[in-house]
Amino acid sequence: MCLSVPGKILSIKGDDPLTRSAKVSFGGTVKDINLAYVPEAKIDDYVIVHVGFALNTIDSEEAEKVFKEIEQIQIMEKKAYEEDIS
Amino acid sequence: MKFIDEYRDAESANAFAREIRRITTKPWTIMEICGGQTHAIVKYGIDELLPKKIRLVHGPGCPVCVTPLESLDRAIQLASRDDVIFCSFGDMLRVPGTSKDLLSVKADGGDVRIVYSPLDALEIAKKNSNKKVVFLAVGFETTAPANAMAAYLAKEQNIKNFSLLVSHVLVPPAMEVILASPNNQVQGFLAAGHVCTVMGYKEYEPIAEKYKIPIIVTGFEPLDILQGLYMCIKQLEEGKKNVENQYSRVVLLDGNPVAKDIIKKVFCTVMRKWRGIGEIPNSGYSLNKDYESFDAEKIFDLQDIVVEEPSECISGLVLQGVKEPSECSAFGKLCTPEHPLGALMVSTEGACAAYYRYKGHGKEDNSMDE
Ligand code: SF4
Numbered sequence: 001m002c003l004s005v006p007g008k009i010l011s012i013k014g015d016d017p018l019t020r021s022a023k024v025s026f027g028g029t030v031k032d033i034n035l036a037y038v039p040e041a042k043i044d045d046y047v048i049v050h051v052g053f054a055l056n057t058i059d060s061e062e063a064e065k066v067f068k069e070i071e072q073i074q075i076m077e078k079k080a081y082e083e084d085i086s
Numbered sequence: 087m088k089f090i091d092e093y094r095d096a097e098s099a100n101a102f103a104r105e106i107r108r109i110t111t112k113p114w115t116i117m118e119i120c121g122g123q124t125h126a127i128v129k130y131g132i133d134e135l136l137p138k139k140i141r142l143v144h145g146p147g148c149p150v151c152v153t154p155l156e157s158l159d160r161a162i163q164l165a166s167r168d169d170v171i172f173c174s175f176g177d178m179l180r181v182p183g184t185s186k187d188l189l190s191v192k193a194d195g196g197d198v199r200i201v202y203s204p205l206d207a208l209e210i211a212k213k214n215s216n217k218k219v220v221f222l223a224v225g226f227e228t229t230a231p232a233n234a235m236a237a238y239l240a241k242e243q244n245i246k247n248f249s250l251l252v253s254h255v256l257v258p259p260a261m262e263v264i265l266a267s268p269n270n271q272v273q274g275f276l277a278a279g280h281v282c283t284v285m286g287y288k289e290y291e292p293i294a295e296k297y298k299i300p301i302i303v304t305g306f307e308p309l310d311i312l313q314g315l316y317m318c319i320k321q322l323e324e325g326k327k328n329v330e331n332q333y334s335r336v337v338l339l340d341g342n343p344v345a346k347d348i349i350k351k352v353f354c355t356v357m358r359k360w361r362g363i364g365e366i367p368n369s370g371y372s373l374n375k376d377y378e379s380f381d382a383e384k385i386f387d388l389q390d391i392v393v394e395e396p397s398e399c400i401s402g403l404v405l406q407g408v409k410e411p412s413e414c415s416a417f418g419k420l421c422t423p424e425h426p427l428g429a430l431m432v433s434t435e436g437a438c439a440a441y442y443r444y445k446g447h448g449k450e451d452n453s454m455d456e
Contacts, residue, residue, distance in 0.1 A: 003122060004228065004280045004306075006089040018239065027087040034205065037231055037345045046089055048283060048336050051175070051225075052203025053232045055283045055345070056336050058089055063335035066313050070098045073105045 004050035006058055007033070009043050024049060089335075093307030094130075102312035103135035106319055113139040114322050115271045116315060117264070117407045119257060120278035121148030121435025122306050128440040130308045132315075140319065143271065143407030144440075146260050146363065147278050149225045150177050150433035152405065154359040155395065157224070157253040158183035160388050164220050164251065165191045165198050171214055173207035174222040176200040181432045204236035204250075211240070211248035220382045223250040226257055228280040230371060231345035234352040237373060237380050251382040254371035255358055257281050258289050263366055265297040269408050274318040276304040276311070279333035284349075286341030290329045298327045305333040352377055361429055362395065362402035399428035404437055411438040418442060 007024040014020045017036060024033040024047065031052075035041055038054045047054035118124060124144040127133055133142050146152055162183045165172035172188070179189040179200065192198035197217075201207050204221050211219035223233040233250065240248045257278060264272060277290060282303045290301045300321035304314030314332040321328060331337055349371070358370025373381040382388075395401070398416040403409040411417050411430070421427035423439055430436035434443075 004283070006087070008088070018235070018242070027090075031202075034203075034232075034235070036235060036348075037342050039344065048280070050228055050280060051232045052205055053235070055228070055231065055280065056338075056342055059335050063089065065334065066309055066332075067092070067098070069313065070101050070309075073101045077101070077104065 004048050004055060006046050007031075007049050009041060009045050009047060012041075012043060022047075022054070024054070090307065093305075093309040095309070099130075099132075099135065099308050099312055102309065102316055106135075106140070106312070106316050107137045109316075109323055110137045110139050110319055111323060113141070114273050114319060115141045115143060115407070116274040116276065116318055117143045117145045117272040118276040118304070118311070119145040119147040119261065120276075120281070120306075121151065121433065121437075122280075123276060123278070123304065123311055124148075124437050125435050125440050126306055126308060126311060128437075128444045131444075132308060132311055135312070136315070140315070143410075144404070144437040145264070145275075145407060146360065146405040147226065147257065147281075148430070148433050148435040148437075149229070149255060150181060151401070151429040151436045152255055152260075152360040152362065153178070153181065153224050153253050153429070154361045155184055156359065157251070158187075160383070161188060161222050161251055162186060162191055163388055164382060164386060165196045166194075167218075169218055171197045171199060171210060171217045171219045172222070173199045173201045173210060173219060175202075175224070177433055178222055178224060180426070181429050182426060204233050205239070208236050208240060208245065208248055211245050215247055217247065219248050220386075221248070221250050223252045223254065226255055226278070226281050227284045228278070230254055230349050230353065231284055231342070234348045237352045237377050238348055240380055241377065246379075249380050249382040249385055250373065252353075252372050253358070254353070255360065256355070256369050256371065258293060259366050259369035260360065260363070261290075261293060262297075263363065264406050265293070265299065267406065269406070272299070272407055274299060274322055275301045276314045276318065277301050277329075279303055279305045279310070279337055282331075282333070282337045282341060284341050284345050286339050287329055287331060287337065288339060294327050294329050300327050301329045303329070303331040303333050303337050305336065360405075362399075362405050364402075396427050401428040401430045401438070404430060411441040412445075414438070 007026040046058040207221035353371035354374040430438040
C-alpha cells in the first residue's frame with residue numbers, strides 16, 4: 001500500500017495551493033493528482049505519486065548517478081580482466 | 087516507462103551483484119524495512135544474486151500487516167452500521183479481523199467502498215450528506231500527508247459528515263525496537279525511500295550512532311535495492327556506520343517541508359500497537375485536539391474487545407527479522423493467500439505472501455526485464 005509510482009505531468013489546473021491538481025500520465029494511464037506538496041512542479045516534470053498526491057518531483061540529474069556507478073564498475077572489471085590475461 | 091524500466095535492466099543488476107560479491111568478505115545480516123522492497127527482492131530474485139554470506143531479513147514496513155486487530159475490529163463495527171459509508175484502500179479489505187474481514191461486511195450488505203485516495207472519500211461525503219462517511223486512515227509516513235490533507239480540507243470546507251478512523255504508524259520507533267531486542271540480528275538497514283521522501287532522513291542519524299549501524303535510504307526498483315545493499319555492505323566491511331542516501335533522485339535530507347507542516351497541523355504522536363509486535367511508544371499518529379470532531383474513535387461509540395492473534399501465526403518474529411515465513415508451521419498449509427491466518431499473508435507487501443507467490447508455492451514468473 002506504500003506503492004508510489006513515477007508519472008509525468010501533462011497539464012495543471014487551479015492555483016489554490018491546497019487543491020492545485022494535475023493530469024499525470026503513468027505510461028499512458030492518466031489520473032488527476034493533487035499537487036499541494038510540490039508547489040514547484042510544472043508541466044513535463046516527473047513526480048512520485050502516492051494515493052493521489054505527488055510527494056516530490058524527480059531530480060533527473062540525481063537519477064543518472066546509479067548508471068554512472070554501473071559504468072565505473074564495468075570499466076573497472078574490464079581493466080581487471082585485461083590485467084589478468086596480459 | 088521512464089524512471090522504471092531502466093532500473094530493472096538485468097545486465098546492470100548483474101554488474102552490481104558481481105561488485106557486491108567482490109567486496110563481501112564476512113557474513114552480514116541486512117534488513118529492508120519496507121514491504122515494497124521485500125516484494126521486489128523476492129519477485130526479482132535479488133536475494134539469489136547475492137553471495138551466500140549476505141542474509142536479507144524482512145522488516146515490519148507493511149502498514150496492512152501491522153495494523154492491529156483492534157483497529158480492524160473497530161473498522162468492521164463501523165462498516166456494519168446502516169448510517170455509515172465506510173471507505174478504505176483496497177488492500178485492507180481482506181485483512182482478517184477477529185471474526186471476519188471488511189469484504190465480508192460488504193458481502194453482507196454493508197456500504198464499504200474502495201477508494202484510491204482519501205480525497206475520494208471526502209468527495210463521497212460531500213455527495214452523501216445524509217450518511218456518515220468514515221475513512222480508514224492507515225499507513226506509514228508516506229501516506230500521512232494524504233490522510234492529513236483529507237482532515238485539513240474537511241475542516242476548511244466544513245464537511246461535518248466526514249471522519250477518519252486513524253491507525254497510522256511511524257518507522258523509526260519500530261527500527262529501535264528491533265535493534266534494542268536481545269534477539270536482534272540486524273547489522274545494517276535499508277530505510278524506506280518513500281517514507282523519507284516525506285520525512286527526510288535526519289531522524290535516522292541518532293539511531294545509526296546509538297546502535298552503530300549503517301542505514302541506507304533506498305528506492306524500490308531492483309537497481310535501487312542492489313545499490314543500497316552495495317552501499318550498506320561496503321560500510322559494514324569498512325567498519326562504518328553512517329546514514330547515506332541511495333534514493334537521491336527523490337529524497338532530500340529534510341524531506342518535504344510542506345507535507346511535514348500539514349502533518350504537524352493535523353496529527354499528534356501517540357503510542358501505537360503493532361500487529362504481531364505489540365505496543366511501541368510514540369510510534370503512531372492520531373488526530374490532534376483541533377481535529378477531534380473528525381476522529382471516528384471520538385464521535386462513534388466503539389466497543390473495545392481485547393483479542394488474541396491465532397497462536398500458529400509467528401508474524402511478530404517474521405516482522406522483526408528473527409524467523410522466515412517458511413519456518414511457520416501454518417505457512418502454505420493452514421495459511422494461504424486464499425485463506426490467510428495472519429496479515430502478512432494478505433498484503434502483497436507482506437513477507438509471507440511474497441514467499442508464497444515467488445518461492446515455490448504457485449511460483450510466478452520473476453524475470454528482471456518485464
Ligand atoms: S504464514 Fe501465515 S500464520 Fe504463518 S507467520 Fe505468515 S501470516 Fe502468520
